[in-house]
Amino acid sequence: MSIAENVAQIRKRMNAAAIAAGRDPKEVSLLAATKMNDADRVKEAVAAGVDACGENRVQELVQKQPLGAYEGVPIHFIGRLQTNKVNKVVGKVDLIESVDRLELLEAVNKTALRLGVRQDILFEVNIGGEEQKGGFTPEETLALAAKMGDYPGVKLCGLMTIPPISEKKGDNCKYFEKMRNLFIDIREKKYDNVSMVCLSMGMTDDFEDAISEGSTMIRVGTAIFGARNYAKT
Numbered sequence: 001m002s003i004a005e006n007v008a009q010i011r012k013r014m015n016a017a018a019i020a021a022g023r024d025p026k027e028v029s030l031l032a033a034t035k036m037n038d039a040d041r042v043k044e045a046v047a048a049g050v051d052a053c054g055e056n057r058v059q060e061l062v063q064k065q066p067l068g069a070y071e072g073v074p075i076h077f078i079g080r081l082q083t084n085k086v087n088k089v090v091g092k093v094d095l096i097e098s099v100d101r102l103e104l105l106e107a108v109n110k111t112a113l114r115l116g117v118r119q120d121i122l123f124e125v126n127i128g129g130e131e132q133k134g135g136f137t138p139e140e141t142l143a144l145a146a147k148m149g150d151y152p153g154v155k156l157c158g159l160m161t162i163p164p165i166s167e168k169k170g171d172n173c174k175y176f177e178k179m180r181n182l183f184i185d186i187r188e189k190k191y192d193n194v195s196m197v198c199l200s201m202g203m204t205d206d207f208e209d210a211i212s213e214g215s216t217m218i219r220v221g222t223a224i225f226g227a228r229n230y231a232k233t
């Protein structure tokens with residue numbers, strides 16, 4: 001199957017999942033998780049109509065961006081970001097989805113202020129409470145959202161999560177539901193410098209469940225590009 005055929009299939013499944021959940025399919029956008037795919041393949045996905053691209057690694061971003069890989073759609077940063085690489089990302093991407101710790105929030109804010117830009121961000125939430133994973137707890141997320149007025153270099157636009165690896169369909173619904181409730185809680189508080197518009201959750205194996213639980217953006221790699229060959233790198 002070609003990338004275009006894969007994207008068409010995913011769109012069909014997204015629409016069906018949205019309609020089954022009583023949602024407008026237009027509320028959910030499709031981000032292509034482009035890690036380990038070269039600029040030409042990324043361009044193919046953009047031509048096939050994905051709504052955004054997401055990169056995990058700074059090195060891949062700085063390599064593909066000058067080649068025009070993402071031209072035509074927003075580019076998001078979705079991976080673990082080291083504070084010493086923040087200057088390569090802030091102001092160069094439309095959204096940093098993976099702000100997962102206070103130290104990183106402070107570094108992004110500081111860099112944005114120095115550059116004179118306002119960087120849109122999401123907070124990454126460790127919704128499964130997994131030891132080895134980055135991300136804020138729901139309690140930390142709420143507390144920090146209330147303080148966003150102290151960070152004028154950024155704007156909090158929503159939340160992102162990567163739930164625990166699931167065994168079977170439906171397993172992650174409880175995490176997605178918790179995310180939606182947290183998202184709505186924060187949205188209703190109408191905090192300064194917070195505009196809750198993006199709830200980024202759902203990947204190849206669970207995006208339909210994420211859509212039924214309120215996701216507004218799914219991040220899909222494998223179902224668009226095929227399996228990644230980690231042995232090659």
Ligand SMILES: *Cc1c(COP(=O)(O)O)cnc(C)c1O
Nearest residue numbers: 033056078203204219220221222
């Ligand atoms: C790779 C990746 C995805 C996509 O994963 P697939 O299972 O291949 O769809 C989504 N989000 C993040 C943060 C990723 O790193």
